Amino acid sequence: MKLTILGGGGFRVPLVYGALLTDRGEGRVTEVVLHDLDDSRLYAVARVLAEQAADVPDAPKVTATTDLDEALRGADFIFSAIRVGGLEGRANDERVALAEGVLGQETVGAGGIAYGLRTVPVAVDIARRVARLAPDAWLINFTNPAGLVTEAMSRHLGDRVIGICDSPVGLGRRIARVLGAKNPQEAWIDYVGLNHLGWVRGLRIAGRDELPRLLADPDLLGSFEEGKLFGADWLRSLGAIPNEYLHYYYFNREAVRAYQQADKTRGAFLADQQARFYEEMRRPDAAALTAWDRTRAEREATYMAENRETAGAGERDADDLSGGYEKVALALMRAIARDERTTLILNVRNQGTLSARDTDAVIEVPCLVDANGAHPVAVAPLPDHATGLVCSVKAVEREVLAAADSGSRATAVKAFALHPLVDSVNVARRLVEGYTAVHPGLAYLG
Ligand code: G6P
Numbered sequence: 298m299k300l301t302i303l304g305g306g307g308f309r310v311p312l313v314y315g316a317l318l319t320d321r322g323e324g325r326v327t328e329v330v331l332h333d334l335d336d337s338r339l340y341a342v343a344r345v346l347a348e349q350a351a352d353v354p355d356a357p358k359v360t361a362t363t364d365l366d367e368a369l370r371g372a373d374f375i376f377s378a379i380r381v382g383g384l385e386g387r388a389n390d391e392r393v394a395l396a397e398g399v400l401g402q403e404t405v406g407a408g409g410i411a412y413g414l415r416t417v418p419v420a421v422d423i424a425r426r427v428a429r430l431a432p433d434a435w436l437i438n439f440t441n442p443a444g445l446v447t448e449a450m451s452r453h454l455g456d457r458v459i460g461i462c463d464s465p466v467g468l469g470r471r472i473a474r475v476l477g478a479k480n481p482q483e484a485w486i487d488y489v490g491l492n493h494l495g496w497v498r499g500l501r502i503a504g505r506d507e508l509p510r511l512l513a514d515p516d517l518l519g520s521f522e523e524g525k526l527f528g529a530d531w532l533r534s535l536g537a538i539p540n541e542y543l544h545y546y547y548f549n550r551e552a553v554r555a556y557q558q559a560d561k562t563r564g565a566f567l568a569d570q571q572a573r574f575y576e577e578m579r580r581p582d583a584a585a586l587t588a589w590d591r592t593r594a595e596r597e598a599t600y601m602a603e604n605r606e607t608a609g610a611g612e613r614d615a616d617d618l619s620g621g622y623e624k625v626a627l628a629l630m631r632a633i634a635r636d637e638r639t640t641l642i643l644n645v646r647n648q649g650t651l652s653a654r655d656t657d658a659v660i661e662v663p664c665l666v667d668a669n670g671a672h673p674v675a676v677a678p679l680p681d682h683a684t685g686l687v688c689s690v691k692a693v694e695r696e697v698l699a700a701a702d703s704g705s706r707a708t709a710v711k712a713f714a715l716h717p718l719v720d721s722v723n724v725a726r727r728l729v730e731g732y733t734a735v736h737p738g739l740a741y742l743g
């Protein structure tokens with residue numbers, strides 16, 4: 298079984314490889330091909346993987362290449378985790394937006410639109426190549442903004458592209474734990490929305506919805522990440538637990554202010570941190586795995602720090618620091634490769650699940666996964682306030698896809714202007730000016 302990782306020089310690749318190393322079963326991945334545009338990043342990550350595999354018998358073989366077509370040929374699975382424009386691009390997304398007083402987060406609001414506008418053309422090119430060179434492969438998309446990018450690729454790959462995110466999985470795991478489920482797998486989580494824009498409306502253990510018990514108990518609500526971020530009162534008013542990224546919507550003013558006042562934006566912080574790591578990897582005597590793990594721990598500990606600060610949420614729970622990103626990917630791959638039926642929250646085409654959206658809209662929803670792919674499960678309808686947000690943000694995503702397709706600057710302005718977190722058409726116009734001035738990847742917007 299051959300797995301190709303696009304963005305193979307990326308910092309999170311050792312997480313995926315570490316998960317593969319734990320898989321001893323029949324039909325496991327035996328060959329990993331790393332693809333990246335940058336040789337030195339490939340070299341750095343390959344060093345970490347080599348140390349991870351040192352004492353593991355039959356570790357998956359790793360090769361690296363900068364030739365995309367070569368990487369795709371013969372792949373059974375393709376993970377796409379690329380970052381168009383790099384972390385400097387992410388920092389610019391934040392800077393330009395914050396200067397206009399709006400959010401520059403990489404997936405939410407103006408920043409997510411800018412990032413989407415430069416990522417979609419690259420993702421579409423990849424999808425076209427996959428359709429030609431590896432038509433039977435499954436493409437697992439990690440690339441943010443994950444819902445939008447998955448939808449762009451689905452126009453060429455249909456249901457063979459599946460988007461993943463660890464946020465809903467982490468949320469489900471946290472609530473299940475708080476409610477006393479021995480194993481999160483025994484809980485059925487009623488979650489739906491778009492990527493980074495979804496709500497848990499129920500959590501059934503042994504056939505009983507336990508969410509009302511959680512919502513009624515301020516101590517339980519104060520004991521996990523989303524409870525601390527949103528506060529017990531607001532969660533009770535909503536009657537649901539939102540994905541952590543909804544903090545940027547419900548507490549937008551505070552989030553923007555905190556990000557404006559921070560010493561460095563998240564992208565700028567990570568750009569410096571990662572530059573140090575990749576630099577260190579050039580030294581022949583560097584302890585690659587130790588350096589990677591130290592860098593990873595620091596990254597995890599500071600995740601969403603400004604949001605947690607405005608909410609007075611304190612430090613992250615130790616249990617939340619190990620992510621889960623790689624576990625979702627591996628679980629998905631195993632379910633497909635071995636026909637091991639499982640349920641996972643994934644980004645797939647709607648197919649009638651949310652009646653307020655068309656069948657091709659990619660949404661985030663629990664899916665049954667087997668050798669035939671991921672099949673969305675019927676869920677209860679969203680309340681109006683959530684449907685409203687989902688529909689406006691999906692409309693914005695469609696404008697991004699249209700702008701990427703046509704190269705129309707007016708359509709790009711429309712995408713920004715229609716976003717609920719961008720409060721004026723004039724701001725949208727200036728954002729397009731600002732972003733096209735700093736991003737070479739937006740030169741196509743004539
Ligand atoms: C979560 C999100 C991912 C995102 C990551 C960002 O896991 O679900 O979509 O890539 O956080 O973390 P970062 O360390 O890059 O700010």
Ligand code: MN
Pocket residue numbers: 443461462463464493
């Ligand atoms: Mn995500």
